Amino acid sequence: MNEQYLPEASNKKPVKPRTVQEKEAVMNRLKRIEGQVRGIQKMVEDDRYCVDVLIQISAINKALDKVGHSLLERHTHHCVASAIKNGNGEEAIDELMKVIQQFSK
Template structure:
């Protein structure tokens, strides 16, 4: 998912707080640990259903991070663009990323 900062449109960017960054990094590191755990399960030739359950948990965790970012982007970046009269492009960008995210 492209963040408004990454799109070269810094004027639309509403920077994340240190707390937001820390929370996202913490969640992503937890997911990273889960992925390593699944890798170990495969290496240990564990039962398929147990591995699939863990993969499902990883997918749910990633979706939660993604929805958190989508919500924050909408409430901050898109909202700012709308207030400043530049909402159409920002809304279209949001719709495109929602389509991509929901595949």
């Protein structure tokens, strides 16, 4: 199986740390997605109809996109906005554009 290239994570910290509620919301979504993936594994093991499996894969992709969009929005409102206010906007916008390009592949 080909592995997708994942760039190294930065050591940067968010400008405004996530609240407990924000963390819980993201973690709950990710746990739900994890459960959906386990459900698909079971569907494959049980030789379920291909279309049924594909529909579930589509649902997971949409759920991951929703989590990603939520994180992108927060990053833009806090980290990028702060960088612009502090005179580091070009660098932050370049980074944001790269992540949007990666996210939308």
